[in-house]
Amino acid sequence: DARVTQTPRHKVTEMGQEVTMRCQPILGHNTVFWYRQTMMQGLELLAYFRNRAPLDDSGMPKDRFSAEMPDATLATLKIQPSEPRDSAVYFCASGWLAGGQETQYFGPGTRLLVL
Amino acid sequence: AQSVTQPDIHITVSEGASLELRCNYSYGATPYLFWYVQSPGQGLQLLLKYFSGDTLVQGIKGFEAEFKRSQSSFNLRKPSVHWSDAAEYFCVARGVGGYNKLIFGAGTRLAVHP
Numbered sequence: 001d002a003r004v005t006q007t008p009r010h011k012v013t014e015m016g017q018e019v020t021m022r023c024q025p026i027l028g029h030n031t032v033f034w035y036r037q038t039m040m041q042g043l044e045l046l047a048y049f050r051n052r053a054p055l056d057d058s059g060m061p062k063d064r065f066s067a068e069m070p071d072a073t074l075a076t077l078k079i080q081p082s083e084p085r086d087s088a089v090y091f092c093a094s095g096w097l098a099g100g101q102e103t104q105y106f107g108p109g110t111r112l113l114v115l
Numbered sequence: 116a117q118s119v120t121q122p123d124i125h126i127t128v129s130e131g132a133s134l135e136l137r138c139n140y141s142y143g144a145t146p147y148l149f150w151y152v153q154s155p156g157q158g159l160q161l162l163l164k165y166f167s168g169d170t171l172v173q174g175i176k177g178f179e180a181e182f183k184r185s186q187s188s189f190n191l192r193k194p195s196v197h198w199s200d201a202a203e204y205f206c207v208a209r210g211v212g213g214y215n216k217l218i219f220g221a222g223t224r225l226a227v228h229p
Binding site for chain 1: 147149151156157158159160161164166205209211212213214216217219221222
């Protein structure tokens with residue numbers, strides 16, 4: 001049963017610290033997404049990769065957030081420096097885009113608390 | 116503008132009762148449609164999806180959804196609810212082709228009484 005995995009599952013840190021979240025997409029998938037979920041905003045798309053290339057990061061605060069895919073099995077989302085308003089659950093999702101159709105499969109999320 | 120509306124923020128049903136969660140979409144053309152479920156502290160799990168073809172779609176956990184083009188709806192149903200179905204349910208749409216963002220409904224939180 002292939003799944004998207006994310007680490008860490010929980011992270012508590014202090015304001016100003018760097019936070020790195022990792023995602024292992026489902027093997028063979030060619031699209032990767034990062035989302036942020038908060039009570040106020042719901043689910044927001046932060047970044048989108050296809051074949052490891054970043055195609056859309058318009059939803060991501062550029063000054064402190066960065067997303068990369070060093071290889072096909074790893075996607076990272078980094079916050080530096082972190083702020084209390086970054087506290088949220090961060091989800092990674094992966095999918096296979098073919099023929100215009102795509103289904104996204106979500107990981108369990110990283111619950112981030114910035115104090 | 117593209118949007119997905121779930122009119123019911125919160126629904127409570129008794130265990131064993133039938134369930135219908137409503138979803139309406141507003142798109143220029145018929146989008147791809149999905150239902151996801153999120154249990155507390157968990158990620159989103161795909162229940163079912165509609166791309167084309169048969170308008171009655173079967174999913175996991177005994178759920179089904181019916182696409183009605185004339186009503187721009189994609190309602191989720193289950194004939195008999197189990198206590199483990201208590202969760203939040205998201206109706207999601209995606210434009211056809213290429214890169215299209217998922218458009219999420221606000222979610223419906225389902226509570227199940229014993």
